[in-house]
Amino acid sequence: MSSLPPLSPTERTTLGRRKIRAVTDRSALYALLDDALICHLGVVRDGAPLVLPTGYGRDGDTLYLHGSTGASSLRLAGGGIEVCVTVTQLDGIVYARSINNHSMNYRSAVILGQAKPIVDIDAKTHALHVITDHLAPGSWEHARDVNAKEFAAVSVLALDLAEASLKIRATGPGDDQEDIDANEAWAGVLPVRTVFGDPEPCAEVVGIPVPAHVAERGKVGGS
């Protein structure tokens, strides 16, 4: 179906176990990155790991991360060191006949590489547009533009999706045959979904109805 080049695992992104869950379809990586809302950015600080939740957006094979120029983790991440960006979507709790075979259905992408700060004005504007379209589609057109002072105070990093691995579990419990035959416990999947609630307008908003890009996002629900 897909004509995209497959993910090409390197030695460090080759999954060490349960290879059946590794997915090399690049379109499945894109789908996860487009479905999920936040990522977890890992860096090494003073020799120890530091993992922080971060907003992002994807355009082709580039992941854009952003934050205040005052955020030390982002400054660190953009300083030419190795980073790890992990995006996880939990899709279900897997109830098995045995405690041991309980599991979770999920999709998780691990992206390794060096994140590069974007300084070119057009490229940075494009990146902010991509990130806004991901977190709040429609807002780029609806809300006030970024002014020069705000533009200078935000830092944007670009991470290439070249070194990425994707792991997906999307099936029922892998129970032992004896437990299936015994038929003594219920087994199945309890789906987990991320959904949007009803929009909550600010009290100071006067005479502006909830715009379609917010209201309809609420109606269709999350991924």
Add this chain to the structure above:
Amino acid sequence: MSSLPPLSPTERTTLGRRKIRAVTDRSALYALLDDALICHLGVVRDGAPLVLPTGYGRDGDTLYLHGSTGASSLRLAGGGIEVCVTVTQLDGIVYARSINNHSMNYRSAVILGQAKPIVDIDAKTHALHVITDHLAPGSWEHARDVNAKEFAAVSVLALDLAEASLKIRATGPGDDQEDIDANEAWAGVLPVRTVFGDPEPCAEVVGIPVPAHVAERGKVGGS
């Protein structure tokens, strides 16, 4: 309200910016850890960060992580190195009058320390019970017990919640006064929720109705 000791930030868990979002109420940390379903475990491997989604459970001030003894990341994490466990719950998309003031409402805990492998049989059994109660409450009583072979093949780590920080954003947009006065764009919060869908039984389950611990979890929804 709470008589719990406050979180005691160390130099590396003291938040560098937007201190208003730092929360030192230990009961708020517990609430997040109990609400969220998965964590992201960060380790340093060959000098580079590696972040993987992991199941967990909490008992008092101990976080338990588990995985197969074959999982290299867990072996690494239990080998006396520094780890970072981050738990994030996204609670809403914050739409502002300006692109720049768009934000997210979220709760995020960052826990630093060394994770210790649990080998004592009673302690490990207790940890597995705690993890099961977190991921699939009721299953410990309903499903088949862990047998000796399975017990040996699972690895459990304990991480003390001593060095933890908590960051919470739970309010409307922080718009500039000029943008509020201009009243030219809608602003507010679109809540994000994690909910459970309808249970999907395995085809081979014969004559066992969906048990209450699964069906009722589905009804009340997630956190």
